[in-house]
Amino acid sequence: MERFDRFMAGANAAYYANQDFAADFVTAPELTQVFGELLGAWAKTVWEMMGAPADIILAEAGPGSGALMADALRAWAAPRVHFIETSPRLRAAQAKRVPHAVWHASLATLPEAPLILLANEFLDALPVRQFIRREAGWMERWVKAGVYAEFPAEYTLPDDPVGSVREINEAALDFCEELARRDAVGLFLDYGPMHSAIGSSVQAISHGKFADPLGEPGTADVTAHVDFEAIALHCNAQGPVKQNAFLTSLGLFQRTEYLALRNPARAFALRQAAERLTAPEAMGSLFKAMVLCPKGFPTLPGFE
Numbered sequence: 001m002e003r004f005d006r007f008m009a010g011a012n013a014a015y016y017a018n019q020d021f022a023a024d025f026v027t028a029p030e031l032t033q034v035f036g037e038l039l040g041a042w043a044k045t046v047w048e049m050m051g052a053p054a055d056i057i058l059a060e061a062g063p064g065s066g067a068l069m070a071d072a073l074r075a076w077a078a079p080r081v082h083f084i085e086t087s088p089r090l091r092a093a094q095a096k097r098v099p100h101a102v103w104h105a106s107l108a109t110l111p112e113a114p115l116i117l118l119a120n121e122f123l124d125a126l127p128v129r130q131f132i133r134r135e136a137g138w139m140e141r142w143v144k145a146g147v148y149a150e151f152p153a154e155y156t157l158p159d160d161p162v163g164s165v166r167e168i169n170e171a172a173l174d175f176c177e178e179l180a181r182r183d184a185v186g187l188f189l190d191y192g193p194m195h196s197a198i199g200s201s202v203q204a205i206s207h208g209k210f211a212d213p214l215g216e217p218g219t220a221d222v223t224a225h226v227d228f229e230a231i232a233l234h235c236n237a238q239g240p241v242k243q244n245a246f247l248t249s250l251g252l253f254q255r256t257e258y259l260a261l262r263n264p265a266r267a268f269a270l271r272q273a274a275e276r277l278t279a280p281e282a283m284g285s286l287f288k289a290m291v292l293c294p295k296g297f298p299t300l301p302g303f304e
Contacts, residue, residue, distance in 0.1 A: 001144040005127035005170070007217070008202075012125050014218030016087045021064070024205045024221055027121050028189070028283070029068035032273035034259065035120075036071025038250045039187065043116045044076035045301055046185050053114040057082055061107070061175075062122035066094035072118070073098070082110055107178050115184035123190045124223040126171035130200065131157060133164040146214050165200040167224055173234055179292055180235040185300070186292040192225035194240060194288065201225035228290050238291045238303040244284030246302040247277055 002010075015021075028035040047056050058078035060069050063085055073081070081101045085091050091103055104110055130141040131153050138157050139150035157166055179186045192201070204213040206220035213222050228240040239246075256274040260267035278284040291300050 001142055001149060003129065004141045004143055004148075005129045007143040007214075008127035008222050008224075009171070011213075011217035011220070011222050012127070013086065015221055016125075017089060018218060019221075021221060024208050027064060028277055029071065029120065030065065031276060032256070032270060033067075033071045033074075034252060034255045034270070034274065035247070035277065036068040037075045037255060038247060038252060039068065039118055039120075040072030040075030042187070042250060042301055043072065043078070043118065046116055047076070047078075049298060049300070050114055050116075050185070054079075055113045056080065057110065057113050057115045059084065059110060059115060059117045061117060061119040062125065063094050064090065064120075066097035066101075068118065068120055069094075069101070070097040078116075080113075084110075107175060110182075112182070115179075115182055115186075117179060117184060117186040119186065120189045121191075123169070123172045123175070123188055123226045124192070125221070126169055126175065128167040128169045128171075128202065128224045129155075130202065131155060131166045131168070133157075133160050133162050133166075135162055138166075143214055146212075148214070160198055164198045166198055167201060167227070169224065169227060169230075172226065173231060176231050176235050176292055183294070184292070185294075185297070187289065188226075188291070189243060189246075189287060189289050190226045191283075191286045192228055192288060194228065196227050196229040226288075228288055231292075232290070235292050236295045236297075238293065238300055240288035240290040241303060242285050243287035243289055244278035244280065246289035249302045249304070252278065 043058055057080045059082040061084040063069055063083045081098055083094055083101050083103050084107060085103055086105050131138050138153040140153040142149040142151060202213050202224045204211040204220035204222045211220040252274055256270050260270045276282045289302060291303060
């Protein structure tokens with residue numbers, strides 16, 4: 001038996017070490033090269049706003065196949081590229097696309113230097129603790145033999161109605177607070193509501209379909225909505241803003257149309273991808289963009 005967040009952490013570590021996530025879901029960098037190119041151009045602008053330090057590090061947390069960074073580097077050939085990745089299988093895939101990258105198991109081992117960090121669909125895979133309100137008070141969820149078990153919660157939580165569920169992502173908060181202690185700007189694109197909300201958001205995807213989050217660990221990608229408001233309360237943040245507003249302001253449709261006209265065979269796929277990234281009923285509204293930066297930092301592109 002183990003606490004739910006520890007179960008989730010172990011399940012996802014096994015999943016990304018052994019499973020091909022491309023068979024289960026498609027992320028924005030896999031949909032279109034424009035996504036990574038826009039983030040590369042965004043990072044270059046931020047570097048210039050930082051005073052163009054020569055020792056700048058461009059890092060990515062949870063880089064997946066390496067597609068995002070490979071596309072970003074076409075827009076800005078950052079001199080030092082670092083990845084935060086624990087899966088040996090994914091590291092090998094990333095090395096094929098960005099062979100000069102340096103890999104780390106955590107943010108803690110990145111060199112102390114000016115840093116721009118990109119993270120797309122990274123925070124949602126970090127483990128959450130789950131609490132449910134019972135008549136006697138708040139209980140925390142544990143996992144035992146594929147079902148939930150409950151024990152009295154150590155947290156002090158609001159007096160929500162009986163049956164309410166709350167999620168706390170300590171791992172995401174710890175990561176963001178550690179980033180905030182550095183000379184860093186971190187851009188996060190992920191899914192979740194604008195404001196903190198009650199309710200269970202944990203879900204699992206296996207073979208492209210929804211699955212039981214408590215099923216066989218390592219066979220499904222287990223995620224939860226990102227609590228952007230909670231992170232913003234702990235760190236200096238700009239946003240969140242909806243992904244469609246962010247990408248549109250960076251020139252998603254202009255760049256897409258430029259590539260479509262130059263590559264007629266890919267035109268439909270490029271335009272369809274841009275629509276999927278921005279349509280409210282697709283990824284445009286559910287996904288948000290938020291940036292962590294030092295206090296007093298000027299308003300960043302996309303967050304005007």
